[in-house]
Amino acid sequence: MTNETRPTIADVARRAGVSKGLVSFALNGRAGVAADTRERILSVAAEMGWSPSLRARSLSVGRAFACGLVIGRSPDVIAADPFFPTFIAGVEDEFSVSGQVLVLAAATPGRQEAETYRGLVADRRVDGVILSDLRADDPRIDLVASLGTAAVTLGVPDVTSPFTSVSVDDGAGIRLAVDHLADLGHHDIAHVAGPTDMLHGRHRTAAFTHAAAARGIRARVVHTDFSAADGARATNGLLDAADAPTAIVYSNDNMAIAGLGVAQRRGLDVPGDLSITGFDDVELGRHLYPALTSVSTDARGWGAAAARALLAAIGGAEPEQLMLPDPGLIVRASTGAPRDGHSPARPRRASAPDEAPST
Template sequence: MTNDTRPTIADVARRAGVSKGLVSFALNGRAGVAPDTRERILAVAADMGFSPSLRARSLSVGRAFACGLVIGRSPDVIAADPFFPSFIAGVEDEFSISGQVLVLAAATPGRHEEETYRGLVADRRVDGVILSDLRAGDPRVALVAELGIAAVTLGVPDVDSPFTSVSVDDGAGIRLAVDHLTDLGHTDIAHVAGPTAMLHGRSRTAAFEAAAADRGIRSRVVPTDFSAADGARATDALLDADVPPTAIVYSNDNMAIAGLGRAQRRGLVVPRDLSITGFDDAEIGRHLFPALTSVATDARGWGAAAARALLAATTGGAAEALALPDPRLIVRASTGAPPTA
């Protein structure tokens, strides 16, 4: 390799001590490469500054070398939700090495969303898509299968699916939060939940209700659209009750932060008067006063795993169900013993 030319796949293969075919398999996430060999090849490629010629590869194999992520939420909710930037960073961790491009679109669930998927495929802009925010009876699974492109679902759909799923047990994190609060002595805990139409919103609510029943405590659930504004509204409704809860388990950190603000505006001291837990462990929660107890999920790792699975699917890999490690509860200063009478 000369100083005035960029490294080629042959240069990467030579330095890594493997064949060009094995380098190609590793860069495209295809099966047949041992994990340690794949990591070594990717490390060599990164060290050499290898960047595949996307145009040449597209012309040679008739593929777009791009994958889509269509987010069916309000742009305001997307902008405020810390999950998506972390998840997308994980996807880019993989795509930056393999030479893929991420095509991102926000679309209103329903007709506009369907048109977005059809347009991506009709224009041959993507080879596959990541389906996020799965819904009950999600029609996108059948739609994408009909369109004939590869896909990966974030979570396991409740309908027949030919696609690989990459999932995290959200319920495990909610159960940890309920157990933590009951161990502190709380017997009246509320859940500010996500939309009932979303499977992960449902699973978190079901886990909360089951955990509360197991521990024999009083519980109540207020559904929201996952936005901070709706989290604030739900918090006000709970604190206005004749007998308000002594702790609230929120389904994401944005709503928990909004709830913390509403409680303090009323003159309540957290956690002396009210304990609060979040979900996703957003960095900002660690810098609040008091710092937010939250369920930690590895959104970036989830994005990387989804990207690897999608790369495998676009090259004919068999569908499988991939389960990531369970969430952890990070205990901080926003939770404590319930107030004494």
């Protein structure tokens, strides 16, 4: 419907036979309107297809009714990473019913990224921002705080922060993967990890190292930029070694899928020669052959929780640390006992063996 044909408050008032002020009070849920009159006004508004003008609403309350998500990664990595579309869908689940708009920007970490945040706030394009991919000693915390805008962080920063955080224990999923592989009889497991400057990459690497040590496993770690191409490079390097691992724990499904392709092109049997686990449990992984064992996270739920927390922060809520449920491990066909298995494979449950969560 165009601006010229969209019904206005004046149109609703004429049809309902009341003043514009009374219509405004009724539509905004304010006191001073009799119940039967409010019901009549709302019925007329619905019948006419009236909807609020976001521009007028913004001007009246001094808000943009928009929130920003600046992703500091290469556009190629963002395009290939299924986490962000699912996370954004969760954000939109909340924003679509609250009248908010999501402003999405990709920026190179550093100066360009800082300028992007400054531009969004200075131009009043957003009322708040979601900070993703937290880094060690992340300068964005102080930057966004100095801009005076509301914010929510995905994860708990390692520096003092005035913002609400919404977190998932990444380490819990990695520990499940290591324990699962150890129970199958693996004693030599590698971890294809994310960048060392990202906190969630560090948390997953630390969880892997500690879990491997607790099970007496020989562990090695290769760091990547989280891309499928770098995951393939890391896999080739590990498999080229004379003492190649019998299992690899990947820090995301994108790299695990690439690693599965590398192994199969080399003529390796998965899981007979090499067991593989991923992280995020993307839909594509369920349809591979063999189907991918993966840490299951609720990216959409995380997005919805972050959106709710940001709306609360915009409304003046006190900052808090919100923890979401721990991820689980979905066991499928890409993991099994090594060929020279030192212990028998753990029996699988009779029902839906390829989908059974391991806890």
